[in-house]
Amino acid sequence: MATDETTAVTGSAVGASIQKFFDEYGLGFVMVASYFGSGSVFIASSAGVRYGYALLWAAAGAVLFGFMAQDMSARLGIFGEPLMVFARRKLGRAGATAIALLLTVGCVAWCLELTAAVGKGIEVLSGGAVGWQPLALVVGGAAIVTGILGYDAIERVMTLMMFGLLAAYVVVAGASGPEVADVATGFVPSVPDAGALTLVAAIIGTTALWPNFFLESILVRQKGWSDESAVGTMRRDLGMGYVVGGLTTIAIVIATAAVLRPAGVTELDTFITPGRALAEVLGGWALVLFLVGALAAAFNSIVPIMWTPAYMIPQALGYDVKADDRQFKLLYAGLVAVGSLSPLVHAVFGLSVVDMIILFPAYNGVVGLPLTALLLFWAVNDRETMGEHRNGLGINAVNVSLVILSVFLAVSSAGDVFGAILSGSF
Template sequence: MVGDNVTSSSRGFGVASVSEFFEKYGLGFVMVASYFGSGSVFIASSAGVQFGYALIWAVGGAVLLGFMAQDMSARLGIFGEPLMVFVRRKLGRGPATGIAVLLSVGCVAWCLELTAAVGKGIEVLIGGAVGWQPLALVTGAAAIVVGIVGYDWIEKLMTGMMIGLLVAYVLVAGISAPDIGGIVAGAVPSIPGPGALTLAAAILGTTALWPNFFLESILVRQKGWVDASAIPTMRRDLTVGYIVGGITTIAIIVATAAVLRPAGVTQLDTFITPGLVLAEILGEWALVLFLVGALAAAFNSIVPIMWTPAYMIPQAMGMDVSADDKRFKLVYVALVAIGSLSPVVHAVFGLSVVDMIILFPAYNGVVGLPITAALLFWAVNDRDTMGEHRNGRWLNAANVLLVVLSVYLAVSSAEGVFSAILGGGF
């Protein structure tokens, strides 16, 4: 059995087998799988074709900030309480429920774009034999089944898929014959041209995913992390997860910079475009590998993102729920079912799949990220909640940066995002 095999990597973590690895670790991979969806693939590909290797530094910065935000969320769960429980205790049931419902709208919006992205990708892979609309509905049904089978199984699935994504995109990047000097230079912060800062902020926005701030504070106890002795394990877990996510993102930038940009591609029409161009240059295998990776990434994101409102809404109403609770499953199934209706959104609002992939994460950047970043900052600095484990100077600096950046992005882009959503896209 796989779980009985001793591996060198697992020994490095102080465990003797894969099964023992998952007894200690794995939550970090769930968090990374949550943020690494079709939007991340599109944004990283756009960075590569528009600015070559020059925004690799932004991935490193985003990974570091995302790690620090998740560390704060985990410590809140270990030493205090889940973030939404904190919000309810401080604000009361009514305001907490209102915040939970508002944020849950964003999760449903994410689900809409992710089911549409998976459906569109499968349509391309099968040569258009079936349209993306019914495939989006099937994707939602599959996410419902996967999401209620239990945390332990999901954790193993997400870890395996993230490792698979890493291997796939690193393989494509390696065969693309990239410029090593350019990669090294791209690790040095620079703003290579107009729009580069916006893309750097988008990389941050997809890496520091606000549902994870709630989810990690809930799931730490699922791992048995309940006191200070768990902090080193929690941080090793996050470190490995975010390194895998960061390298995968960099591999996409490298592949598109090495192949698409020299081929004259400077703008992407869809998240599928990189695969199509790679196929022309490297062969059909590159398209299949790129698209399968993008589809896996999109599907990966659905389950943990939609777990978040399934926990948040009952917690805001004063209910203590677990993944096995009927109330949790009811909320999860109902909201994923609504999030599967991307074909209806397409028909009613005239939004294309690409419109949804760009606009719905942008909506979350405008609404969900500033609210959640501010709540997390409040919680990890609350003396009654955290006691002596409150934030230190450097973590507060990171949290303040996250709050300020998220508010700036919200204020500067809100009008354009809402106008595009209500006006039928770009």
């Protein structure tokens, strides 16, 4: 009897500790789960394969960049209003709705890519027993069920998944046997060639994910963060989330740099390729662990990314919605259902899974990121909205860097991205 009572007390104490943690923290892990998808795995793997440890500094810098961008979004939600509510107030219902619909196209494109990526990964793990097309539809259905569970449940799932991803990739990185001294040199900024600069931009671009600018400004109120006293907690929350995300990215770079580059692998066809190559050196367990991690990361991204338009569209129209509202759930489910039609996109446009993994995030970089970066810059510097909590000079320097980077990437790559999508080839 005493043993049962002790077990009950211990379980109660653990439950209370978990509840206390999520009463204050967890939103940062939702934001990191949003950006850490198949594209992030592919980009980090490409950095390790092509440049060894040389771009580890960019992965660390991207964490700081993403943290500061999210800090601006969070402060906007705490001291002002959600970003799309700001857009509606400044641009009117018609202007805000046009922006919301344009950005929704980008979110659906991301969902198409992510359902295809998860479906393809499961096909590989199953040895081709089932094609990726029907699996993509199943993944979309699972995302619908998961996404309507409510914020608190999603927060716990995303936090657990991010710690799981970190553990999986750290195990693979540790088994790869990297030289510590060589790894350390990678944190000294260097740009081996022009191609490395493009990868640096990609690492930063995928970490500073534009749907998060809207989502964080909305969900801070879900956490009860509504005044100056919440800023410290918010920043600790973001710090924990982005440290976990950054370490996971660094682990992927280290694993691919330590194993694949010495083995002569210099280019990757898809996010699945590193797992297959690692298996040849480390054994089949590395393929399973790497690929399961990549699939979990891709699935993780679907829910928060598709939450964004389910909030944005009603806000642009002048309605305040919460995750538990029927209107929100129906809109979310409908948009994810459309985003599950990656097999149809494959049939009509001739885009392969690899094409979608590369091109649809690129579309968002061309359209969504510059538009949202400009809107966020405007909002956090607007006296009427932020009052005395407007951006300072230092934070504005980061914000301006984000705007310049996003506009540069859009201008330099728009033609290639749209041309590849329409032609059905990359």
